[in-house]
Amino acid sequence: MSTPQTNGHPKGKFTPALRLDTINGAVPNVQYAVRGELALRADKYLHKLHDHPKDHGLPFDRVVTANIGNPQQAGLDQKPITFWRQVISLLEYPDLLDKHLEVAKQIYPVDAIERAKKLHAEIGSVGAYSQSKGVVTIRRRVAKFIEERDGYPSDPEHIFLTAGASGGVASILGVALHPGDGCLIPIPQYPLYTATLAYLSATPLPYYLSEENNWSMSHDTILESVSKARQEGVPVKSLVIINPGNPTGACLDRKAMEAVIQLCYEEEILLLADEVYQANIFYPEQKPFVSFKKVLMGMPEEIAKSVELVSFHSISKGMSGECGRRGGYFECVNILPEVMDQIYKMASVSLCPPLTGQIGVDLLVSPPKPGDPSFSQWEEETQSILANLKSRSAYMSDKFNSLPGMSCVPADGAMYLMPKIEIPTKAIEEAKTRGKEPDVMYALDLLDATGICAVAGSGFGQVPGTYHIRVTALCPGVEEYCGKIETFHKEFMEKWA
Template identity: 70%
Template structure:
């Protein structure tokens, strides 16, 4: 037998990797996937399961099998023409029988700008697309946007990871909301940087408390941790809360006073349920509307994505970030690191273009596009409201209605006996709850502890994407009733 030792084992790999945790695709998701395959293969295990299919309520992946959000017709038509450009040339007459005239025109324009979608592009992304992103931002905010300060990315996550890796050195701190999307804690763990939690106020619809934020900064200073960056997720994931203009101005002022770079995760900006009373404001618009000394100095990077909104094109991997007030020499380093990855997926870049520049009212495709996007938005809002209403009728659950995004974060008022049983199992109580929920109903949720929560509280995160909402609520309600009775 060879005495050779493997080069890679848990004691020889990068130790920071061991500290990375990502709850959204963790233990629960793996077990749910096991059930999905067992049911599909009709195994012996499947015969013993008390459900016939798994409800994937753990991740915001609208087009996933089982959630089945229908892709936008306009998107798929334009992209299909770019994938097979012969349809716009020798087979044009056939294409005209299938595709609206404006769709063909849009695809032709993109083909002239890009060429083959199988070729590398500029490391920042196709310039023509970045120009249209800049126009979108200008029309949204009322302030100029420079396409050279915009980077197209493989989804917002790639942009977030890139900027965090550039902004933070080992041991430096990044303020993150609690609860938060696990991407941030996972990336900070990998970078060996320090997550600095500030707690959102559940009793006030998950609003941000400025005093809590100041306290987090003060505690970091006392501990000797430099505060380098501040993450805001607006609308919130997992909370669904939308920030007020006043709260956003206070955040910008803090970043100015403490020389902190502001990272604005705005991927759910289209998913707003009550735009008249709680509209979305971008941090770019808030920043540029403040006094000149602040508007011209506070460093801001904002992120957007085609994975959310009404498109739900998660697997296409498209997004962008815009840099505001970032020093030229730092921008050179951002470009250098983007160049290492060559370029973001071209199909994802096309998706960004279609997101920021949809059909106009006079276009042949507009009526279908408007009907489809309105239906997606209306369904998301109605499902979210219905689920929150039912959660709040259940004994031992309280749930703030979402103002946006695509999730709910109900609180489970956990019986003491359940907490004690979870300790025996070596689990957090909400992890045990979510595992038992999956085993009993096939509903895959995410335990709140994966997002962070106030000590002594327990939550789960569920998406509002399940098409069979009544079935979901019925299964969940029966499980919760049985769980609470068991540990009463």
């Protein structure tokens, strides 16, 4: 009998197949600051506090996770919306809709039971795969939500449910871009975009948002970036806009949106609208959210029927904050049918988005209505989450603006603030000797001194020579938390003056 052939390792030394020099060369280029060095150090502190509550040796007793928009995480503790969890729990244990219905009736409001029964009839077990685009009845309700929001028709067949907005963004960029293709991204941006582009070996084409003008977007700046890319031979394929912005919190006005759509029309660029913060709006009278779909549909017919738009939404943000459930959707507008088929095929490769995420999307787009038994509780819970976010955000920007060497554009919405820090020259030199970006050093020192985990502005991108940190407006106890930042900041500025 012959011996089976193997690669063999004649010198008796096994060489792993996966090494940094053999894995996909794009992977080491992927960076994701929100969960980078700062978050890892914060995790280490969390464990230390947990394992040695009495003698941890740290100058703080609590780590404040201000680095990520994850409202329900431990420490931030945003309570889930009751109606959501009622419906979801019934679907997880459907005997409560049948064999144990009488028990359920003692605990659950009638409309939660009715909704769960309806979803159960449509979906069956949440343990089964659904259609790859997501359950059709849920997609129909998403289409209705979009129609009511915008006043224009929406086709459920052009809607894909996804594992969070991230899943949708990755799959659309994956379909749209060849290696080397250019994608315009705002700076500062949410690092999902640079990370995904790095993974696809595509080329990020930054366009800077103007901090002086409330982080607004300028048509001319985008155009400059397009011309520069064209001169360098980079094909410009798509443009990402985050509205309301992360990390900036800025909400775009209609005129700026029209200008961008016009540019996409003239330059034949796919428009990707990340609208995951559409419900986190603080001043709806002065700065309302308007969707790109609505603005596009209101433009001259030639443009409205041509510009290719994909818009993204999520259950992770808004008032639900169901980040771990992984639910979201995207809607495609003006995408050629043959390309839609390819998007569908790629969605089928991962079979289907998580069913509990899809149910979350259903709850997002069709919440209890006035007159329903759960309406008042739902309204009270969602309004209080929004009111807290808004008041914390305003408190924080006021506080930051009162500190020497710090300024902060107040947010119109979303969950973040991005204060600018005038880092003293001596601190910049010190950062160089430590091999860090100056704002990374600032954020690490802040963490070491206070337990507050922020993200350095360089993780999102910023105008060279300017320095920022990004913090969420999700942390309870905002006065104490800002007080700690104040003390740290003043000491930092004095130390390096």
